Amino acid sequence: ETMYERFLRQHVDFPATGGTNLYCNTMMQRRGMTTPSCKQFNTFIHEDNSTIDTICITRNILCKNGMMNCHAGVVNVTDCRDTGRTRPPNCSYQGRASTRRVVIACNGNPPLPVHLDSYL
Ligand SMILES: *[C@@H]1O[C@H](CO)[C@@H](O)[C@H](O)[C@H]1NC(C)=O
Ligand SMILES: *[C@@H]1O[C@H](CO)[C@@H](O)[C@H](O)[C@H]1NC(C)=O
Ligand SMILES: *[C@@H]1O[C@H](CO)[C@@H](O)[C@H](O)[C@H]1NC(C)=O
Numbered sequence: 750e751t752m753y754e755r756f757l758r759q760h761v762d763f764p765a766t767g768g769t770n771l772y773c774n775t776m777m778q779r780r781g782m783t784t785p786s787c788k789q790f791n792t793f794i795h796e797d798n799s800t801i802d803t804i805c806i807t808r809n810i811l812c813k814n815g816m817m818n819c820h821a822g823v824v825n826v827t828d829c830r831d832t833g834r835t836r837p838p839n840c841s842y843q844g845r846a847s848t849r850r851v852v853i854a855c856n857g858n859p860p861l862p863v864h865l866d867s868y869l
Contacts, residue, residue, distance in 0.1 A: 752856065752863040760865050761801060762793045767827030768846030777829055778838055787831045787840030792865060794851065795825040801862055805855035812854050812866050819866050821852050 750758070758780050767776070782788040794801060804822035812819040826849060829842040854864040 753861040756862045763797045770844045773829035773842030773844035783838040783840045789831045791829045793827045805860040819854050
């Protein structure tokens with residue numbers, strides 16, 4: 750799995766709109782984020798691959814780690830937060846849909862998303 754493929758697996762689901770607890774419970778398990786432990790927080794972006802790739806060619810901004818290969822865009826997302834009420838792999842999430850700014854790190858030529866930098 751490349752970094753880009755990993756980014757798509759963990760963070761992209763289109764044309765779904767998500768937004769519910771059931772969506773998160775199903776998708777977090779299907780996309781492999783509920784073993785060996787329940788991933789505490791994850792965001793699914795509901796935009797197509799090319800729309801997200803295009804964020805990589807907007808102006809560079811500072812990433813949390815101090816590098817300058819980050820970029821921001823406004824997208825439709827579902828944020829999934831682990832409630833801690835059940836055990837892996839049956840993790841239980843609270844799902845919330847919104848349209849908000851995300852910051853992604855991009856690498857390569859052409860640049861592709863490799864990491865979702867800031868969640869909120
Ligand atoms: C987005 O990328 C994934 C992984 O490479 C692929 O399976 C999917 O078909 C792509 N979706 C679109 C709309 O191009
Ligand atoms: C979010 O989804 C709505 C409804 O599908 C769409 O009209 C809108 O353009 C999307 N917003 C963004 C930022 O993609
Ligand atoms: C997870 O949920 C499934 C379906 O409800 C159930 O069959 C299984 O025993 C559960 N596994 C654990 C580890 O709780």
